Amino acid sequence: MDRKLIAILLIAIILIVSTPLLAIQFLSAPPSTDSNDFIQKAPQTEGVRFIENVLPIDTAKYNITLKKPIPSLDNNVTYTERYLLQNPKNTLEIDFTYKNNILQFSNTYVMNGSILLKDKYQSNVDVALDFLEKYQNYSKLDASQLINLLQEVNSSENRTLTSGNLTLAISNAEFPQGTQTNSFMWTYVLDGCEYTRLSLSLNNGTFDGFGDSRALYSIGNTTVVVSMKQAVDIAKERSKSYSYEMPGGVWIKDFNVSYTSAELRSSTREPYVLHPYWQVRLFLDKQYPGSVTNLLVDVWADNGEVFFCYHDSMGHKDY
DSSP states (O other): OOHHHHHHHHHHHHHOOSSTTTGGGGOOOOOOOOGGGBOSSOOSOHHHHHHHHTSOBOGGGSEEEEBOOBOOSSTTSEEEEEEEEEOSSOEEEEEEEEETTEEEEEEEEEEESOOOBSSOOSSHHHHHHHHHHHHHHHHOOOOHHHHHHHTTOSSOOSEEEEETTEEEEEEEEEEGGGEEEEEEEEEEEETTEEEEEEEEEEETTEEEEEEEOTTTOEEOOOOOOSOHHHHHHHHHHHHTTOOEEETTTEEEOOOOEEEEEEEEEEEEEETTEEEEEEEEEEEEEEEETTTEEEEEEEEETTTOOEEEEEEEOOOSSOO
16 A cells, blocks of 8 residues: 555544544645745744654754645635655655644655654654653643653553543554554543544654644533433434435435434534534435435534434444
């Protein structure tokens, strides 16, 4: 599998907060090393300061240039900076994605050669600890709880640790051509619902990418008033009035539900404020026109209001 594709897929999988708003930020185009796309010298931007003060890269051994601005798809609310780090033997590209001028994601791509590091690390846990400490100093976002939880770990084996409302999940994966990735994901969980998180991924023991939603999203009312059963009942009732249109003006309705599933998640009800909701799937008794096998219904967990209902083609319960 292509190295750039692996990096994009891994970071996208490990960071997505329950709200779909975060997912779209991973869809930037793959890096390009076309020299015509780059400015001669990178100014002292936030991206350069991050590279120099947070990442373990030995920047003294690279020339850093800034790619011309990447067009935004949402009126500059979200934008991406891309940097080229280059010397005669090694070429890297590093992306930074911002939303409302707040750093959300960063990904590193090794175009050729390898990453030249400032220091040597004894383990992946040491790499993660060093990143957190430097990132805390850079961002001024308190990471003490994250650091304390990671310090309880002596290896990067697959595991999940919990301390209070904070959960740390460590996972590993191997890809063709000897590529090994390690991910560390810290998530704030309240009453069984996941909210903001920070994730870090390593590739063969070196920095690969990270994401942090804590500065952009705040947590609103977390009280769960609606039970899972009540949410399912509400979703079933909503399905009775749901319909969708097929070509030729044919409307599909009157669905029969075979079985259900529900998961507590979080999403934004007002801008950048997360609240809990039930994501309910109503699996249908057969395949309806358009290969539809289930309805997806989202129900706010504090007031029972349905705020999303749509048909889907997911064909089985384990998703």
